[in-house]
Amino acid sequence: MSDQKNSLLQGTVILAVAAFISKFLGFIYKAFLARMIGGVGLGLYEKAYPVYTLILTISIVGIPVAISKLVSEKRAEGKDYIADYIFRIALRVSFIFGLVASVTIVILAKPIARYLLADIKVYYSIIAIAPAIFIVSIMATYRGYFQGLRKMKPTGISQVIEQLIRMTTMILLAYLLLPYGVELAAAGAASGAFWGSIGGLITILIIYYRYKPQTATEQKVKDVELPNLKDILVKIFSLALPVTIGALILPLMRLVDASMITRRLIVAGFTLNQATSLYGQFNGMAMTLVRFPTVIAASLAVNLVPAISEAATLKEDKLVKNRIAKAFKLALYLSIPASLGLFILARPLCVMIFGVAQAAISLRYVALGVVSVSLQQVTSSILQGFNHPKLPARNLFLGVIANAGLNYFLTAMPQLGIRGAAIGTVTGFTLAAILNIIAVFKIIKPDFDYYNLIIKPLYSSIIMSMIVYLTYYSLSHLVDIKIITTLTAVLIGAISYGMILLFNGGLTKQDLELLPKIGSKLASKLDKLGLVRG
Structure with a gap:
């Protein structure tokens, strides 16, 4: 039982260390990009990225979370061979969905840039980042499999390798393409996602094939016991689709921001280049700093789904409550000081990392949302672990509506400008977190001091x-x-x-x-x- 209790924190630490390394590397390339291609170039890159994350979420269709949950359940029941069979089916689905998604985004890149983002210069960045969708779809399925086994090292190692290659290639390509225009330099930076995903996929494939002989079962003997293919697909999608709907909301929120903030800043009196630069400061600088301390919560969230699911399957209510209490404690003990620290050191951090003091304007506001973002991530995974994926999706959607409404009105006010976008973002995450916490307490009463x-x-x-x-x-x-x-x-x-x-x-x-x-x-x-x- 002691090992079971410790595994949640240990798995979280492994993912958190990898995430910290990845985020640190992210700081490096964002700092280089900010100085190399400026606020406008970073703004173009940040406008293309929500398109990538939105389509990637659709192509993955929640399969990593579904695989993590199903593999964890089948292993807990002693049916390892069924868990491996489910994984192989999910891998084929990811291959098809990822390929279709990448091709689709290439075809639609120009209308997305012109009509959705209102900036044709983003076209090159969208084209450059599109192939990464196919590779990441496959890689995410392997990561979900290992997470279901409660083995977090493969995910952590592949994340670090992916980010290291991504950082190197995006800085190099942005530098080489800068003489040809800032839009091509931004596209070079965007293509780093593709090269990084190649490195991450190769890494996790090597780990998988080294691990596979240790877990291989006598499949020929077990074939007669394997469930029907249709039943497996129904099971996967019944779990994956609600998760996908929930996962779509956050990238959709960022895409709405990418489209809306620039337009509303222009209404406030800024030029297109000024508005693009301010958006780059908000999402590429301030939000990058805010996302850094939430990596613990994100790592914890990944680990919580199989952990809660396993404990619930075994009907160990005490273990479930223990894991929930630890999750809340870890999230709050790290996010509260991070929030206050970012608020106090907003200006020196922005100057030190990005060389842009003006980004502190956004950071001071969004820093107050670190606690909300962390709790929203943790409570969403708790609800998913209890087979209630629709609840966090609904709550985040309500948060997105609040965010969009405030962004629309506040950002257009000359006296607020980009501060309005920051206020909207913090309000949206806070509302979603509060609604999630209420939902968790309705399902189970955690033992909180x-x-x-x-x-x-x-x-x-x-x-x-x-x-x-x-x-x-x-x-x-x-x-x-x-x-x-x-x-x-x-x-x-x-x-x-x-x-x-x-x-x-x-x-x-x-x-x-x-x-x-x-x-x-x-x-x-x-x-x-x-x-x-x-």
């Missing part, structure tokens, strides 16, 4: 924020190198937050022991020093 869950990380984060503020502005008078003062403030803030949680008992010895490899030794040393509670 609210003082430990909310109050301790909140006042610890407030104290940390004061320390960060004093550290940064004190060092600024002594050292004129912004990168040193900013990184020092971030490091001292992280250390002080951890120490405050140790002193107030928010971070316990049991929490530290769950950390893979270093957890037990760290907990033991801190216990001897009297710095951690049992």
Whole structure:
């Protein structure tokens, strides 16, 4: 039972480490792109990307989540051979859907650029990114299979390789194509998604074929017990389609933003180039920083679906509640300090990473949404694990409506401008998160200690924020190198937050022991020093 309880956090840590590395590499290429192709070029890239994510979501049709859930259930029942059979069928479906999606987006690229995004310069970026849809569709199915096995390393390794190749190729191609125009440089950057996905797919295929001989079953003996192909497809799509509908909402929200924000900024009095640049600052810079601290929640969300599904299948209510409580605690303990930290250091972070101080205008607003984004991701996966994929889809859709309405009216106001888009985004995610939490409590009453869950990380984060503020502005008078003062403030803030949680008992010895490899030794040393509670 101990291994079962620990596996949720361990799997999350593996995915989170990989995601942190990927996001860090993402920071690097966004920083290079911002300086290389400017706000307008980054804006063109960011306009094409929602088209890619929307069509990719359609082509994947929720298969990775369905595979993760079905494989986890069949393994829990001891029917490994059926789990492998389901995976092989899903792989064929992904191949067909991905190929059709890539070809379709190439054919429709020009009308999408001209009429939907109102900027024909985006055409080249859409064409460049389209082939990645086919490759990622296949790769995502393999990742879903391994996640169903509760093996997160293959996903993590392939993510890092994918991002490393993507970063290298997009910077190189953007640099080589820049002399031919900013729109072609943006297209070169967009094509990095294709080259990265090739690297990620090759990586996960190597891992799969090395792993396969260890899990192979005597298929000839089992063939008579295999379920009907039609029944398998119905099962996959009955799980996948509601997830897809829910997953479509977020990229649809970003696509609406890409189309609407530029238009409404023009109404507010900005030129097309100014509006495109502001959108690049909002989505390519501010939102990039906001998404970084939510990688823990995203990693946790991926791991939660099979974890909750497995525990529910085994009818272990105590284990289900335990996993939900841990998920909420991890999300809140990381997102609250991240939100306040991004708010306080908005300007120095934007200058240090992107070289654009103006992006801090958006960041100060969207930083307040870090907690909402994290909780929305975690609670959506909890509901999916309980076979209620329609609920998070509905709730996120309501959030998107709120976001679109506020964006339309607020962004067109000259006194608000891009701040209106930020307010709309934060409001949308907050509404979706609140509705999800209400739905979770209707299904199961988690065992929450609210003082430990909310109050301790909140006042610890407030104290940390004061320390960060004093550290940064004190060092600024002594050292004129912004990168040193900013990184020092971030490091001292992280250390002080951890120490405050140790002193107030928010971070316990049991929490530290769950950390893979270093957890037990760290907990033991801190216990001897009297710095951690049992």
